[in-house]
Amino acid sequence: MSGIEDVARAAGVSKATASRALTGHGYVSAATRERVARVAQELGYVPSSSAASLATGRTRNIGVVMPYLNRWFFAEVLEGIQEVLLESGYDLTLYDAKPGTEGRRRVFDDFLARKRFDGLIAVGLEPDHHELERLVAIGRPVVSVVAIGDSAGVVRLDDEHAARRATAHLIELGHTKIAFVGGISVSQGPHVDRARLAGYRATMAEAGLPETHVRSEVTLPGGYAAAVDLLGDAERRPTALVATCDEVAIGAIIAARRLGIPVPGSLSVVGIDNHEFAEMFALTTLEQSPRNQGAQAARMLLEQLANPGQVPQDVSIQARLIVRSSTAPPPGTPSVTVGVGVP
Amino acid sequence: MSGIEDVARAAGVSKATASRALTGHGYVSAATRERVARVAQELGYVPSSSAASLATGRTRNIGVVMPYLNRWFFAEVLEGIQEVLLESGYDLTLYDAKPGTEGRRRVFDDFLARKRFDGLIAVGLEPDHHELERLVAIGRPVVSVVAIGDSAGVVRLDDEHAARRATAHLIELGHTKIAFVGGISVSQGPHVDRARLAGYRATMAEAGLPETHVRSEVTLPGGYAAAVDLLGDAERRPTALVATCDEVAIGAIIAARRLGIPVPGSLSVVGIDNHEFAEMFALTTLEQSPRNQGAQAARMLLEQLANPGQVPQDVSIQARLIVRSSTAPPPGTPSVTVGVGVP
DNA sequence: TTGAAAGCGATACCAA
DNA sequence: TTGGTATCGCTTTCAA
Numbered sequence: 001m002s003g004i005e006d007v008a009r010a011a012g013v014s015k016a017t018a019s020r021a022l023t024g025h026g027y028v029s030a031a032t033r034e035r036v037a038r039v040a041q042e043l044g045y046v047p048s049s050s051a052a053s054l055a056t057g058r059t060r061n062i063g064v065v066m067p068y069l070n071r072w073f074f075a076e077v078l079e080g081i082q083e084v085l086l087e088s089g090y091d092l093t094l095y096d097a098k099p100g101t102e103g104r105r106r107v108f109d110d111f112l113a114r115k116r117f118d119g120l121i122a123v124g125l126e127p128d129h130h131e132l133e134r135l136v137a138i139g140r141p142v143v144s145v146v147a148i149g150d151s152a153g154v155v156r157l158d159d160e161h162a163a164r165r166a167t168a169h170l171i172e173l174g175h176t177k178i179a180f181v182g183g184i185s186v187s188q189g190p191h192v193d194r195a196r197l198a199g200y201r202a203t204m205a206e207a208g209l210p211e212t213h214v215r216s217e218v219t220l221p222g223g224y225a226a227a228v229d230l231l232g233d234a235e236r237r238p239t240a241l242v243a244t245c246d247e248v249a250i251g252a253i254i255a256a257r258r259l260g261i262p263v264p265g266s267l268s269v270v271g272i273d274n275h276e277f278a279e280m281f282a283l284t285t286l287e288q289s290p291r292n293q294g295a296q297a298a299r300m301l302l303e304q305l306a307n308p309g310q311v312p313q314d315v316s317i318q319a320r321l322i323v324r325s326s327t328a329p330p331p332g333t334p335s336v337t338v339g340v341g342v343p
Numbered sequence: 344m345s346g347i348e349d350v351a352r353a354a355g356v357s358k359a360t361a362s363r364a365l366t367g368h369g370y371v372s373a374a375t376r377e378r379v380a381r382v383a384q385e386l387g388y389v390p391s392s393s394a395a396s397l398a399t400g401r402t403r404n405i406g407v408v409m410p411y412l413n414r415w416f417f418a419e420v421l422e423g424i425q426e427v428l429l430e431s432g433y434d435l436t437l438y439d440a441k442p443g444t445e446g447r448r449r450v451f452d453d454f455l456a457r458k459r460f461d462g463l464i465a466v467g468l469e470p471d472h473h474e475l476e477r478l479v480a481i482g483r484p485v486v487s488v489v490a491i492g493d494s495a496g497v498v499r500l501d502d503e504h505a506a507r508r509a510t511a512h513l514i515e516l517g518h519t520k521i522a523f524v525g526g527i528s529v530s531q532g533p534h535v536d537r538a539r540l541a542g543y544r545a546t547m548a549e550a551g552l553p554e555t556h557v558r559s560e561v562t563l564p565g566g567y568a569a570a571v572d573l574l575g576d577a578e579r580r581p582t583a584l585v586a587t588c589d590e591v592a593i594g595a596i597i598a599a600r601r602l603g604i605p606v607p608g609s610l611s612v613v614g615i616d617n618h619e620f621a622e623m624f625a626l627t628t629l630e631q632s633p634r635n636q637g638a639q640a641a642r643m644l645l646e647q648l649a650n651p652g653q654v655p656q657d658v659s660i661q662a663r664l665i666v667r668s669s670t671a672p673p674p675g676t677p678s679v680t681v682g683v684g685v686p
Numbered sequence: 687t688t689g690a691a692a693g694c695g696a697t698a699c700c701a702a
Numbered sequence: 703t704t705g706g707t708a709t710c711g712c713t714t715t716c717a718a
Contacts (some may be wrong), residue, residue: 003695010447014705017674019697026698027703046456049400051695054710061459069422070619075413082412086446091459093404094437096425103429113389116404116434155408221623257600276413280564280597291380346711357689362713369714370687396710397694 002043011039022047030263045314062301063117065107065125069099072247072275077123077145080294088302090175093117108134115140119301122148123294126190143301143312145293147191153298153304153312159192159272162319163199166242166270169284169321171207174329175240177267178204179212180250181226182244193218196272200242212238216248222253231267238263238332240268246275246285253281253326253336264328274322284327285317293317316320345386354382365390404434405644406460408450408468410441415590415618416633420466420488423637431645436460440468451477458483464643465491466637469533477539486644486655487635490534496647496655498640502535502615505629505662506542509585509613512627512664514550517672518583522555524569525587536561536587539615543585555581559591565681566594569599574602574610581646582673589618589628596624596669609669617665627670629662636660 002323008018013032013087020026021036028036039045051057062085068074078094085092095111099103108131112120135142143153163180166281170178180200183193197213204211216226223243231237243249249271256263263269271278274287296315304312351361356375363369364379371379396402405428411417421437428435438454440447443526453472455463455494458481465487471479478485486496503535506523513521523543540556547554559569566586574580586592592614599606615619617630639658647655 004697005695015696016706017704020704023697029703032703043417046458048397048695049457049459050393050396051710052697054391054397054712055695055697055712059393069412069425070418071416072413075418078437079412079439082437083446086439086449086454091454091457092437094421094425094435096422096429103426106429110432111429111434114392114434115389116392119696220620224623251623254597277563280567281592347713348711352696358712360688363688366713372687375687391711394694395713397696398711399712400694489714 002045004045005046007036007040007043007045010043011036012028026185030247034169041252058118059091059116060089061093061117063093063112063120064123064296065095065097065112065120067096067104067125069094069096073245073273074123076290077294077297079268080291080296081298082294084298084302090302098146099126112138118305119143121145121294121297121301122152122192123297124192141301141304141308141312143297143304145297146292151315153297153300155293155300155315156317157288157293158318159195160199160202162272162288163196163242163244164203165321166202166272166286167200169270169323169327170242170268171209172238173240173268173327174209174333175238176211176330177212177238178211178240179214179230179238180242181214181223181230181242182216182218182248183212183213184215190218196244216244218248220245220247220251220254223248224255225251227252227255229260231256231261235269237261240327241270241271243271245275245281246271246278248278248279249283249285249326250275253283264326267329268327268330270327272319278322281325282325284324285322287322288317289321303333345388347388347390350379350383350388353386354379362662395512402434402459403432404436404460405641406436406438406455406463407439408455408463409466410437410439410447410468414441416588417466419633420637420640423634423639424464424641425637427638427641427645433645442469444666445593455481461648462486464488464640464644465495465638466640467533467535468556476646484647484651486640486647488633488640496640496643496657498636498643498658499654499660500631500636501659501661502538503542503545505540505615505631506585506587507546508662508664509615509629510543510546512613512666512670513583513585513611514546514552516583516611516670517676518581519552519673520555520581521552521583521585522557522573522581523585523587524566524573525559525561525591526556527558530557531618533561539587561587561591563590563594563597563653566591567598568594570595570598572601573606574599580604580610582609583670584613585619586612586614588623589616589626590612592626592628592669593620593624594617596626607669609674610675611670613670615662622667625668627667628665631660631662642684 008015021028047097066074095107097107119141124146146156183197186194186198214226216222216232249269261267271285274285351358364371364376383637438450439452444500462484489499526540529541546635557569560563592612604610614628617628
């Protein structure tokens with residue numbers, strides 16, 4: 001374990017010069033810089049990050065707080081963040097904060113307070129008042145993916161817009177009996193699902209169509225269960241579904257197949273996400289690319305660390321409609337070209 | 344930001360005593376310990392981790408290296424690790440090391456060399472010679488989930504055993520035309536899939552049955568594609584499938600449904616994992632509980648940090664067979680009770 | 687049981 | 703352009 005002192009001695013310079021040569025802060029002649037670098041290389045010198053942090057106050061580490069690690073959206077965001085940080089030489093410390101757990105309390109009250117990071121990325125956190133206070137108290141820049149309810153930099157999908165586009169797509173195809181699957185209500189549950197439900201309702205109202213909202217857990221099995229219920233009654237059955245996300249949409253497609261209801265022949269389904277399984281189920285969906293959102297959040301944070309004065313600009317992403325083969329005109333439509341068959 | 348000096352002053356003791364009172368190392372009278380603790384609490388004192396690390400050489404941080412974050416197995420392991428570390432007050436720094444990327448090289452050559460952790464957990468890494476060398480060079484305890492090819496503590500599923508059990512289950516049901524789906528060969532690809540293929544082959548050989556191995560990407564869409572190929576030809580079609588993991592198994596079930604082949608009526612499918620989707624597809628499978636493996640690895644590492652002399656004991660887990668409704672006797676079996684219908 | 691002081695390993699200011 | 707040195711905040715040895 002050679003320290004900077006060893007490097008300095010071997011290069012015939014002082015610690016101060018060695019430090020300047022290695023960090024690039026301050027004037028050093030090109031010749032000595034090179035010599036020091038070479039010596040450091042030969043000695044396999046690796047700076048002690050705790051010593052450097054103590055001296056500078058910076059850690060070259062970013063904290064990431066998320067409520068789930070094992071859901072597609074969160075895992076993708078995390079990979080996006082990781083990729084950018086890796087390029088920039090930053091470490092990533094992960095904090096798992098599942099809603100309503102003792103662990104979450106400890107994360108906010110103990111772990112984050114230690115400030116072992118220069119900045120924080122909060123992903124889909126939906127913090128309560130106390131938690132928000134703690135976040136602010138840390139005194140480090142925070143960027144969030146999906147709204148956090150305050151002025152920090154935010155990267156997020158325009159959820160209402162995405163649901164509007166999804167609903168409009170079905171209306172354009174000629175559907176009138178369109179149900180929304182997922183979430184609880186416009187005033188309860190995660191903000192994401194509320195905004196999407198609101199987008200659906202607004203679009204239906206504007207078109208003068210009746211709304212149907214079916215609650216469901218926001219998971220693939222949840223969508224399956226909800227769809228089995230909804231589609232069971234042939235009379236009441238809608239001709240199209242807007243799902244709050246692709247997992248729910250896929251659950252619904254699987255349910256429809258089990259019930260012998262052809263998709264898109266008798267039932268159209270549109271999701272939001274462009275989940276890794278979407279293509280396999282030929283799902284028409286609105287792409288939100290969580291990986292890019294993560295990468296963008298990381299860039300925003302690094303930018304803020306580099307220019308502390310600057311106010312971060314929020315970013316709102318408009319989802320892109322990807323038409324595959326889970327949507328078609330409703331049954332009985334006089335067809336010019338009816339929806340392409342599923343592979 | 345009050346430091347330990349402020350606490351000491353406010354409590355009327357020296358820095359040394361304050362430190363002893365707070366860390367619990369060394370003798371302090373109960374009275375002063377309590378007073379110091381109270382004062383620290385009042386002042387909202389949070390120790391500087393870089394200062395503490397610099398002084399002690401320990402970081403209270405654990406590094407986790409994995410090749411994927413967005414796959415079920417890895418995400419589950421990560422949650423298991425996180426949970427244990429959270430309880431013990433350890434931070435978790437995550438390193439993403441995708442095979443064959445420049446990022447992976449940097450993780451091994453630069454990031455890990457900084458040793459910002461007291462120990463490392465390697466999950467499903469399959470390091471090459473150079474990488475293994477780097478891992479050893481770090482000089483910190485390493486525990487791995489899934490073999491790493493050396494003497495470090497290892498927590499892993501007994502993959503060969505799991506595949507043997509899966510195959511035996513089908514044989515017991517009376518199947519003779521049993522194919523294995525997934526992986527590349529016994530000598531290529533990830534160790535996990537090689538071991539499982541080997542288990543299948545050994546069991547088939549012992550029963551004097553012919554082997555069929557169908558290569559497939561180890562993903563749900565991969566299983567789907569492979570199954571479509573395999574099941575297309577009615578003559579060649581097996582009556583049962585052992586899949587290298589549940590995602591492949593589920594892909595195969597979906598393919599069978601699309602092809603109109605009833606499961607388990609005409610085709611039995613058994614997986615390995617007990618994936619979160621397994622129940623929904625009524626999949627018979629061997630449970631491996633990656634979450635527990637992660638938790639166990641974390642405990643093993645903490646144990647090693649506490650007792651540095653001790654040699655870590657490897658842990659091999661035997662998977663438990665969970666029979667659901669994707670397996671039944673082959674078609675044409677004189678039935679007492681034939682496999683339960685799928686819900 | 688407590689206190690004084692010497693590190694831990696870098697950075698950065700001030701002089702030269 | 704370089705070197706000497708104080709400093710970051712805590713832990714830990716040694717004496718008292």
